[in-house]
Amino acid sequence: MPPPPSSRLAALALLGLSGCAAPGWPDYGMELELNAVEIPAGSAHTVFQGGRQVGGASNLEPYCELEIETVSDQPQRVSPVRLQVTGVRQALLKDPITRIPALIAGFSCSDPVFRETVLQLAPDRPSPVLWLRCIAPYFNCRIGGPLTPEQIEVVVGPVIRMTLASTGPTT
Numbered sequence: 641m642p643p644p645p646s647s648r649l650a651a652l653a654l655l656g657l658s659g660c661a662a663p664g665w666p667d668y669g670m671e672l673e674l675n676a677v678e679i680p681a682g683s684a685h686t687v688f689q690g691g692r693q694v695g696g697a698s699n700l701e702p703y704c705e706l707e708i709e710t711v712s713d714q715p716q717r718v719s720p721v722r723l724q725v726t727g728v729r730q731a732l733l734k735d736p737i738t739r740i741p742a743l744i745a746g747f748s749c750s751d752p753v754f755r756e757t758v759l760q761l762a763p764d765r766p767s768p769v770l771w772l773r774c775i776a777p778y779f780n781c782r783i784g785g786p787l788t789p790e791q792i793e794v795v796v797g798p799v800i801r802m803t804l805a806s807t808g809p810t811t
Contacts, residue, residue, distance in 0.1 A: 691797035
């Protein structure tokens, strides 16, 4: 006999809190190589889904948002830059737009949940880039881990390449 729905939800909540489903993130640093990208007018971010830059994302598939410092009435071009990942924040959300935490707001198996990963970035030279935020949607009480670096590369396509941070020359 399967466990009652409340037991399944409790188990999912523990999984969400445990953070055990976050393999693939090395603890020794990563770099992003950002190619030139255009930020749309009236926005401080651009969206990537399915390996390309898009005007808006569907919550049914993984997507990433590259955030910069300012909003402008004109499109903004971000020049190629190397970005050090200085921190990684992760959360389980009920809604990726309002960022309401799933475990505080509660959810049922009919509700989607979203794994958010925010990569805090430091450029190697002056750049308006602040962070890369990626969302992995989950449905029908299936909760998995955040997007891995390899999965993020698939979502953003050729605009961003992720590598291990350089540690200097080796002899």
